[in-house]
Amino acid sequence: MRTAFADLLGVEAPLVGFNRSPGVVTEVSRAGGLGVLAATVYTASQLDAQLHWIEERLDGRPYGVDLLIPSKMARGEAGDLVASLRAQIPEEHLRFVDDLLARYQIPELPTRADGADGWVAGLDPAGVDELLDVVFAHRAALVASALGSPPPSLVSRAKEAGVAVAALLGTPEHARRHLAAGVDVLVAQGTEAGGHTGTIATMVLTPEVVDLAGDVPVLAAGGIADGRQMAAALALGAAGVWCGSVWLSAEEEIAQASVKRKFLAATSSDTVRSRTLTGKPARQLRTAWHEEWDRSDSPGPLPLPLQPMLVSDAMRRIARAAESGHPGATELESFFIGQVVGGFTELRPAGEIARSMIDDCRARLAALGGLASDQPPA
Amino acid sequence: MRTAFADLLGVEAPLVGFNRSPGVVTEVSRAGGLGVLAATVYTASQLDAQLHWIEERLDGRPYGVDLLIPSKMARGEAGDLVASLRAQIPEEHLRFVDDLLARYQIPELPTRADGADGWVAGLDPAGVDELLDVVFAHRAALVASALGSPPPSLVSRAKEAGVAVAALLGTPEHARRHLAAGVDVLVAQGTEAGGHTGTIATMVLTPEVVDLAGDVPVLAAGGIADGRQMAAALALGAAGVWCGSVWLSAEEEIAQASVKRKFLAATSSDTVRSRTLTGKPARQLRTAWHEEWDRSDSPGPLPLPLQPMLVSDAMRRIARAAESGHPGATELESFFIGQVVGGFTELRPAGEIARSMIDDCRARLAALGGLASDQPPA
Incomplete structure (x- = not known):
């Protein structure tokens, strides 16, 4: 399944597996897709250890890293971000x-x-830079920005290092801002997705973003957990899929x-x-x-x-x-999850999930080709 | 594009055009799809005239009729439904x-x-029966129930007349109820659709319903206004698509x-x-x-x-x-419309919309077949 995204990243199948578990990331990359580590939950030294662990298991296969770089957030005083933010929490809450x-x-x-203090400190520009230093000291093939357009410093650093920059979006307007920021890959995330998400469904958002992206490959995200949904995303014009929720049904998660x-x-x-x-x-x-x-x-x-x-x-x-x-x-108890959770019936190895998505997608595409010529689908 | 739905209804392409305008219904059927008239907005005598007008223009091509048959609604006293309901409206409102x-x-x-009085009277079981008498006196090939499962009287009447019964749904649970009621076609409508709709997106709902429908064909609805989205629905396992919003960009609407x-x-x-x-x-x-x-x-x-x-x-x-x-x-001013409204750029003849959806879908399916074998898409 050679698409513009598969060619850009050098992967066999345009399937991104986005997860915080290094075990999931490696298994998706080993299955022929691209594992992307959700790095914001880690400190710089934890991230360094995770990326070492991942690279040891990939035999040179590509992987990526996702960072939360909020463009708009409440700001504290320089030097004491956490304390000044904490003082803003009302007594009533x-x-x-x-x-x-x-x-x-x-x-x-x-x-x-420490509550979310460590995490918040990591949202500070200095904290994000520290994480980026770790990422660029390794050989990640893609860096993704989960919230907002990537800052110019990240884009220029990535271009120098030959690393692709991706950014998630929930509206065509976000996509235009990301394109202006110089991203290499757009991730159009529909409302059915787990985690931060907008109101527009994948079925509508994907072709809208494809139509304005020009040559920049678009990944569809949200509602994609099997080979049929992966094939549907390609039908919508996506150059691949970005899957998060499905890995919550992986044994390695x-x-x-x-x-x-x-x-x-x-x-x-x-x-x-x-x-x-x-x-x-x-x-x-x-x-x-x-x-x-x-x-x-x-x-x-x-x-x-x-x-x-x-x-x-x-x-x-x-x-x-x-x-x-x-x-x-x-x-x-709750956790981030998309609407695909309704299809979870058992825990499976992440590699098996990835391989069955890729194989089923390929079979479905072949059957659709037959339908075009009025032959019965396989 | 021969699917189980296309074969069941004898149409060339599995594209349903659902609309209240007879001019849209005829143009979709003439383009090779199935026009379905939203009949609830009409009285029995108006509906009779509309169906005559449609049949005169179809040269025997199939078309369908959609009725709103609510299973749960506030009920008034027999004999004076409208007045007893009107008395329930609070002064504050x-x-x-x-x-x-x-x-x-x-x-x-x-x-x-008369406000909605005529429409409400038509929701009365007697009113619905009167509309059904008109439908069965004509040669509609499909009768659809827009809200709730079709009552046994409708299903048995349709089976006798050789008319297919369809029902719209927004959850897998609705689908199970419709199957138990004996429907011939399930219409899985995602949250992105215009009009009455649930919370589950088309990308998630369609394969869920396909998996429980057995041999009953499933149409995908919601978020489908071009050939890419139609191809995506087929990739999800749908036997066709049910489109409503796109016709609001038709000249005949x-x-x-x-x-x-x-x-x-x-x-x-x-x-x-x-x-x-x-x-x-x-x-x-x-x-x-x-x-x-x-x-x-x-x-x-x-x-x-x-x-x-x-x-x-x-x-x-x-x-x-x-x-x-x-x-x-x-x-x-407002009106029912789905998220696909963002793609409307001009008013076009309904037949042109239908033909371009069918042609683009076919081309997209052929390209996806090429992708399966790692040949570049056409």
């Missing part, structure tokens, strides 16, 4: 979260965590068993686009957590990055308790 | 709509209209010029799923009308059929004023 945890009887953590069980039980109607995890609309599993934030006495979510600073300790307490079967925590 | 029209200075209608102009100017971000027109969530153009209903002092929409009874006179007053360029009415 802190009380709401404390009360919620108390009513569900969620135990405290055994040791005090680092999510804990309790949330994977919830995913296996969920239907395609069980997700919600909510600002309660990150402060920006992100699709996730709908649970009691969202009912609580929808209550009439809820103060409503704060903007990025205040909301993750507000709730990250709570999410850790909930996850830890859910892992050991705590009933209240099990009700509340 | 009547005041809200009157105030809204006054603030936008929308002129009254020259003669008193009976919408007035003012709303067609708004559609041509709209982007794919300019729709909203709202209960303010019918009482059930339906995708439509987002306008000042929705801002008003979102205000903190809004009483919120009523259930079907109370909401259309509440607002239909208002919508007529707004439409009539918008047609002559009234500024307030132009701000408020």
Whole structure:
């Protein structure tokens, strides 16, 4: 399946596997696709170790790295970003979260965590630069910007290093901004996707972006977890697919068993686009957590990055308790996931998922070719 | 493009054109697809005249009829459905709509209209039967149920007459109910569609429904307005496509010029799923009308059929004023439309739209066949 994207990255099949688990990233690349590591959850030294681990297992095959580089976020004073942001969280919000945890009887953590402070510090321009230093010290073939257009410094650094730059988008307007910033790959993410996502569906967004992208290859994201959906994305004019949610059904994915069980039980109607995890609309599993934030006495979510600073300790307490079967925590536990969760029936090795997507896509494309000439599909 | 649906209905291409305008219905059928008339907007005698007009122009080619047969709605006393329903509309809602029209200075209608009373009377079982009598007195090849599973009386009547029964759905659960009711065709409608629609996107819903439908052909609906999207639906396993919104860009569509102009100017971000027109969530153009209903002092929409009874006179007053360029009415005017509205650039003859979709789909399928064998697409 040679497309402009497959040729640009030197991969056999235009399938990107986006995930935070190095085990998933390597298996997708080894299956002939491109594994892309969600790097923002890691500190610079953690990321360095992850990329070493990945490269040792890839025999020179390409892989990529995804960074969250927010273009718009609340800003603190230079030098004390975290403290100045933390001071902006209203008392009402802190009380709401404390009360919620108390009513569900969620135990405290055994040791005090730093909340999202480390993550927020990493959003500081200096923190992002530190992560980029690690990326460019390795041989990633693609760097992706998950939120907003990549800054000129990243684009010029990547061009020098021969690294492709990708950027995610949810509207044609985002795509125009990314093209102006000089990206090499556009990732058009439909509303059905897990994580940060807009309102336009993949079926509509993909051809709209293809029509304005000129020679820049477009990957379709959102709603793609099998070979049929991959073939549909290619039919829409995409040069490949960017898949995130499907890897939450992979054995190598680092999510804990309790949330994977919830995913296996969920239907395609069980997700919600909510600002309660990150402060920006992100699709996730709908649970009691969202009912609580929808209550009439809820103060409503704060903007990025205040909301993750507000709730990250709570999410850790909930996850830890859910892992050991705590009933209240099990009700509340959630995580980012797209509508494809309804198709999850079992956990499988990531490599098997990737290979079956690629093989099924190829078979489906051949059958569609037969349909064009009025021969019955294979 | 011989699919199970094309074979069942005896059409050359598995493209359904769903519209209330007889001129669109005939042009889609003449282009090799299947025109389906949205019949609920008509009385029995109007429908009879429309079907005569359509059949005169089709030289025996097949066409279909779509009826709104709600399974759940507020019910009045037998014998005086309209009056008993009208009594259920709260004073607060009547005041809200009157105030809204006054603030936008929308002129009254020259003669008193009957509101949605005629339409509501047609929702009565007796009214639906009267429409069905007209349908079965003609030679429609397909009868579709737009809301809910078709009642056993309709299914048995259709089987006797050799007419295929289709039903629209927004979740796999709806699909199971329709299959149990004995439908011949499932129409899986994604959230991006115009009109009544659920939350699951076409990309996710279509293969889910295909997997549970067995031999029953599935049409994909929502987000399909060009040959690429039609090819994508076939890639997802659909036996064809059901298109509604795209015909609002047809010259033959009976919408007035003012709303067609708004559609041509709209982007794919300019729709909203709202209960303010019918009482059930339906995708439509987002306008000042929705801002008003979102205000903190809004009483919120009523259930079907109370909401259309509440607002239909208002919508007529707004439409009539918008047609002559009234500024307030132009701000408020809306109509059902899907996210594909962002692709509308000009009005075209319906037959040209249908033929280009079919031709482009065929070319795209051939190119995808080439991609499977690693030959560059045509």
